[in-house]
């Protein structure tokens with residue numbers, strides 16, 4: 583089974599492309615969704631212990647947690663040390679299941695895949711990308727988004743150009759949704775044709 587890591591900067595169309603893989607029957611693990619799940623489950627008591635007052639009725643209050651770590655590198659690192667191993671466990675269970683189910687391809691949708699340290703757990707890395715003006719227009723069209731917030735988020739992410747350089751595959755989302763869907767189908771076709779080369783571990 584091939585594990586494809588899917589990433590991209592804000593507004594580049596990662597969620598849309600992720601949904602396209604899923605619609606084609608490819609199992610997709612969403613890191614963000616896993617974090618949301620953990621925050622109303624296994625991670626909550628650990629987070630309350632590390633950041634008192636950020637959990638209400640057994641559920642992490644993301645606004646309160648965000649305030650507790652915002653702009654504080656040490657606190658964010660402590661939070662990551664709690665959350666990331668749990669996400670990796672959920673991810674490992676997802677991969678094991680996809681393999682047992684006989685899939686040729688599984689997708690890990692991970693916003694910070696290339697900013698993190700271990701993209702090497704993916705056999706291939708695909709980056710969704712569109713011209714900067716398209717990205718900007720998409721993000722600014724979102725409810726509650728300001729140019730300042732957009733710039734601040736961009737500044738914290740690895741530049742698109744660097745992501746593209748690190749990618750094995752660039753999925754162009756600057757064109758029509760239909761063209762992007764074709765690109766997704768081509769990727770699936772390419773990896774489904776590959777003989778079983780399951781990775782160890």
Ligand SMILES: CC(C)(COP(=O)(O)OP(=O)(O)OC[C@H]1O[C@@H](n2cnc3c(N)ncnc32)[C@H](O)[C@@H]1O)[C@@H](O)C(=O)NCCC(=O)NCCS
Nearest residue numbers: 613614617644645647648651661662665669693694735738
């Ligand atoms: C700090 C938290 C509570 C803020 O939640 P909130 O719902 O307000 O915002 P959201 O999750 O959408 O993040 C807002 C922005 O911060 C960025 N961001 C989130 N986590 C991180 C991180 N660990 N390092 C750098 N940037 C981050 C996101 O890319 C996004 O652009 C939340 O982001 C969190 O729990 N982060 C730690 C877990 C983590 O590393 N998640 C990343 C995916 S595994």
Ligand SMILES: Nc1ncnc2c1ncn2[C@@H]1O[C@H](COP(=O)(O)OP(=O)(O)OP(=O)(O)O)[C@@H](O)[C@H]1O
Nearest residue numbers: 591592593594595596597598720755757758759762
């Ligand atoms: N060819 C295309 N491929 C993908 N998205 C497209 C395309 N053309 C237009 N769009 C639109 O661009 C937007 C991309 O938003 P999406 O939520 O997928 O981005 P994202 O990268 O997941 O963003 P974020 O990282 O901020 O969550 C959607 O509204 C989508 O309909």
